[in-house]
Amino acid sequence: MGLAEGVLKGDVRAVAKLIRSVEDDLPEAPEELAKLYPYTGNAHIVGITGSPGSGKSTLVDILIDAFSNRNKTVGVIAIDPSSPFTGGSILGDRIRMQRHCMNNNVFIRSLATRGWHGGLSKAAASVIHVLDAMGKDIILVETVGVGQGEVDIINAAHTSIVVLVPGMGDGIQTIKAGILEIADIFVINKMDKEGVWEIKAEIEAMLQMNTYSPGSWRPPVFLTSAVADKGIDEVAEGICQHKEFLAASGKRDVHLRERAKRELTETLKSSFVDYVFREMDKDGGLERLLDDLAHRKTDPYSATADIMRKIIPEGGFRSS
Amino acid sequence: MGLAEGVLKGDVRAVAKLIRSVEDDLPEAPEELAKLYPYTGNAHIVGITGSPGSGKSTLVDILIDAFSNRNKTVGVIAIDPSSPFTGGSILGDRIRMQRHCMNNNVFIRSLATRGWHGGLSKAAASVIHVLDAMGKDIILVETVGVGQGEVDIINAAHTSIVVLVPGMGDGIQTIKAGILEIADIFVINKMDKEGVWEIKAEIEAMLQMNTYSPGSWRPPVFLTSAVADKGIDEVAEGICQHKEFLAASGKRDVHLRERAKRELTETLKSSFVDYVFREMDKDGGLERLLDDLAHRKTDPYSATADIMRKIIPEGGFRSS
Numbered sequence: 001m002g003l004a005e006g007v008l009k010g011d012v013r014a015v016a017k018l019i020r021s022v023e024d025d026l027p028e029a030p031e032e033l034a035k036l037y038p039y040t041g042n043a044h045i046v047g048i049t050g051s052p053g054s055g056k057s058t059l060v061d062i063l064i065d066a067f068s069n070r071n072k073t074v075g076v077i078a079i080d081p082s083s084p085f086t087g088g089s090i091l092g093d094r095i096r097m098q099r100h101c102m103n104n105n106v107f108i109r110s111l112a113t114r115g116w117h118g119g120l121s122k123a124a125a126s127v128i129h130v131l132d133a134m135g136k137d138i139i140l141v142e143t144v145g146v147g148q149g150e151v152d153i154i155n156a157a158h159t160s161i162v163v164l165v166p167g168m169g170d171g172i173q174t175i176k177a178g179i180l181e182i183a184d185i186f187v188i189n190k191m192d193k194e195g196v197w198e199i200k201a202e203i204e205a206m207l208q209m210n211t212y213s214p215g216s217w218r219p220p221v222f223l224t225s226a227v228a229d230k231g232i233d234e235v236a237e238g239i240c241q242h243k244e245f246l247a248a249s250g251k252r253d254v255h256l257r258e259r260a261k262r263e264l265t266e267t268l269k270s271s272f273v274d275y276v277f278r279e280m281d282k283d284g285g286l287e288r289l290l291d292d293l294a295h296r297k298t299d300p301y302s303a304t305a306d307i308m309r310k311i312i313p314e315g316g317f318r319s320s
Numbered sequence: 321m322g323l324a325e326g327v328l329k330g331d332v333r334a335v336a337k338l339i340r341s342v343e344d345d346l347p348e349a350p351e352e353l354a355k356l357y358p359y360t361g362n363a364h365i366v367g368i369t370g371s372p373g374s375g376k377s378t379l380v381d382i383l384i385d386a387f388s389n390r391n392k393t394v395g396v397i398a399i400d401p402s403s404p405f406t407g408g409s410i411l412g413d414r415i416r417m418q419r420h421c422m423n424n425n426v427f428i429r430s431l432a433t434r435g436w437h438g439g440l441s442k443a444a445a446s447v448i449h450v451l452d453a454m455g456k457d458i459i460l461v462e463t464v465g466v467g468q469g470e471v472d473i474i475n476a477a478h479t480s481i482v483v484l485v486p487g488m489g490d491g492i493q494t495i496k497a498g499i500l501e502i503a504d505i506f507v508i509n510k511m512d513k514e515g516v517w518e519i520k521a522e523i524e525a526m527l528q529m530n531t532y533s534p535g536s537w538r539p540p541v542f543l544t545s546a547v548a549d550k551g552i553d554e555v556a557e558g559i560c561q562h563k564e565f566l567a568a569s570g571k572r573d574v575h576l577r578e579r580a581k582r583e584l585t586e587t588l589k590s591s592f593v594d595y596v597f598r599e600m601d602k603d604g605g606l607e608r609l610l611d612d613l614a615h616r617k618t619d620p621y622s623a624t625a626d627i628m629r630k631i632i633p634e635g636g637f638r639s640s
Contacts, residue, residue, distance in 0.1 A: 037621075039614070039616075041616055119372070127382075164370065253614065256614040257614045260614050261613075263620040264623060267624040268593055268596055268619055271624050271628055272589065272628070276588055290577045290580050290581055290584075291577070293580035296357060299358070300352075300586075300587045301353065303585065310633075311631065311633060318630050318631070319630070
């Protein structure tokens, strides 16, 4: 039985094996992913982002329970070296979160250490497809939310949640850096800490500056204490409402097309570069070009234009 | 006078304008960058990475002085939304760091807010070229060091510095996530804090596990207090020693080739995708394909193979 067939049957070992081949960029991975593609597009993808220490792992941990209670199957992808899901953080957290391993409806995977050297967002997108094809209703993607790769991942989510904590001084800074635009839901975690109302007021003030036309989504702001399991059900409810909003407004279809375009772009890019380098390697042309670039005898822009001229058919696409 | 000519003459307004067109991905940017390319490859690029709050901005701030005192011209690129260089952080820091604006040998640029939505590492690589062509001896690139884009930037540096602080509990976690492999120099900042010896011992223990063959570089561990200006000159000296090591060991040339290959890869990728989408847009083929992908009538892998067949010349590169 192929890996894709195993994934579709819910075989956890096939899932783990396919994810490993995705991470290691093995040649069979695209083929298996292609077989899974028809079965994807059904899961609701939730990106959860916040600085280390914002308690987003604990939030994810409790959200798993909240969705399990609603009879939803859950997949979790943790992309944060310090996440307890990835084996970082303190032992108590780790043990608590491992309780989900006993639940067949929950699948948790970390992309932390391996993702560093490959293409993080490409790997994450593929793993999302795997969990999607596996039939998970909800896929929670936990990221630190800094860096381009991570922003790409958040963009791939249907619902983006930004987790802030009082008194960390990062609230408004983070928002300034572009997070406001991507947040569908704000969560102020550690609600029992001092400064919670100030940060809520700051977010509300910023939301106020936007004009939300009727029928558009105004990000709600939830207060939670993930450790004390307070306010989590409201967040789960908010996610469900945002899901319904996307479906009703037609935004879910737009999102599907945008993701398809991003994925097509990525596969086109890697196929092309693989082809060019393979072709140039045949007569040592690649090494010569790299020498010329290193010695500044040419530049990457002129070299690219030159290569394109040797490949691009005159008069448009060839009929195949 | 073109922008490239202005940059080569050290005209700061031309530099700022070119960097803006790079960030905005304007069509004239590649042309101007191509003109600058022959004048690049001379600067020593130093990546400085550490979590928010590790004091890496203050370290960069004082390093500017250290290199200025050694008659080196310095360029700074800050890629961190919370960096004082970017206008984040507390006012005192910001004002202190703005003193460098009066120094003609120092050029500071932030990529923080804009970098979020473009290609961060691509923009950073281009800005490095601009500062390099401008004649800066040392280019300090400050990043939070999380996320793929940032790792790419750190990989582009000649010398990578990882800044840790005692008692933040992130030391070993961060290192686990792959930072050990990229660090050429470790800096433990806030050396007056409790726990400094523990973290130093941890790093030394990990370095011990590696076997360093004679003639290879063993990352030194420096203790600093950036606020109190303690230990900074040793770091500057360490950077200079690493620079000499790279030149003497031939690693500088390897690095130059690797960067050239990465840049070539990037320009090839964008040229190809631009071409494909432009060509397919002519008869609405792109929209139809995206529809098919969204409705799972095909998958990105098969679609890519199909497109490649229509473009790639039979029998290898055409002679141009």
